[in-house]
Amino acid sequence: NAGVTQTPKFQVLKTGQSMTLQCAQDMNHEYMSWYRQDPGMGLRLIHYSVGAGITDQGEVPNGYNVSRSTTEDFPLRLLSAAPSQTSVYFCASSYSGTSGDTQYFGPGTRLTVL
Amino acid sequence: AQSVTQLDSQVPVFEEAPVELRCNYSSSVSVYLFWYVQYPNQGLQLLLKYLSGSTLVESINGFEAEFNKSQTSFHLRKPSVHISDTAEYFCAVSEGSSGDKLTFGTGTRLAVRP
Numbered sequence: 001n002a003g004v005t006q007t008p009k010f011q012v013l014k015t016g017q018s019m020t021l022q023c024a025q026d027m028n029h030e031y032m033s034w035y036r037q038d039p040g041m042g043l044r045l046i047h048y049s050v051g052a053g054i055t056d057q058g059e060v061p062n063g064y065n066v067s068r069s070t071t072e073d074f075p076l077r078l079l080s081a082a083p084s085q086t087s088v089y090f091c092a093s094s095y096s097g098t099s100g101d102t103q104y105f106g107p108g109t110r111l112t113v114l
Numbered sequence: 115a116q117s118v119t120q121l122d123s124q125v126p127v128f129e130e131a132p133v134e135l136r137c138n139y140s141s142s143v144s145v146y147l148f149w150y151v152q153y154p155n156q157g158l159q160l161l162l163k164y165l166s167g168s169t170l171v172e173s174i175n176g177f178e179a180e181f182n183k184s185q186t187s188f189h190l191r192k193p194s195v196h197i198s199d200t201a202e203y204f205c206a207v208s209e210g211s212s213g214d215k216l217t218f219g220t221g222t223r224l225a226v227r228p
Contacts, residue, residue: 033215040220099208099209
């Protein structure tokens with residue numbers, strides 16, 4: 001199993017540009033989520049999905065969209081990038097989404113918005 | 115709402131010395147507690163977790179953590195650290211009603227010196 005994969009690993013955008021961060025998992029996990037990691041702030045939940053066709057907002061959803069058309073994929077879209085979105089983004093998945101499940105993290109995407 | 119406090123942003127320690135990384139949480143309901151580790155330029159991986167039962171949980175590489183409900187703490191300990199333990203450690207909590215949504219602390223960087 002490849003686990004959780006994320007592309008790209010690095011990205012530089014200009015303010016106002018849009019892009020999609022890709023996330024895929026091959027473990028047949030129902031639950032997937034996106035976090036951003038900023039220095040001194042830990043990880044904060046952006047959006048999550050408990051299964052195909054179902055998404056919900058986390059702690060910091062503004063400026064981001066998600067969709068979940070398949071169990072495997074959970075892309076994160078930045079509609080109009082802002083410098084405040086400069087961060088490291090992690091995708092994670094877990095088996096069923098019930099409390100206590102271990103979450104498996106991807107390697108991250110480092111995004112810089114100029 | 116749940117929250118996690120990791121008071122120490124950095125903990126320097128000499129190799130083979132003991133270490134304790136502190137974690138306190140705030141929640142009005144029963145919780146599940148986790149420690150995740152992030153090695154340089156990698157994603158997070160689960161170190162250990164407390165779901166129920168014995169309040170002392172152990173990892174395969176010598177770390178242990180004890181759930182203390184009265185003090186709302188879940189401190190991480192290791193009796194003798196190695197250079198390879200150098201990493202950032204995140205404490206996280208999820209509530210029974212919130213599924214797999216994790217709330218992370220701000221992280222503690224463990225720096226092991228020879």
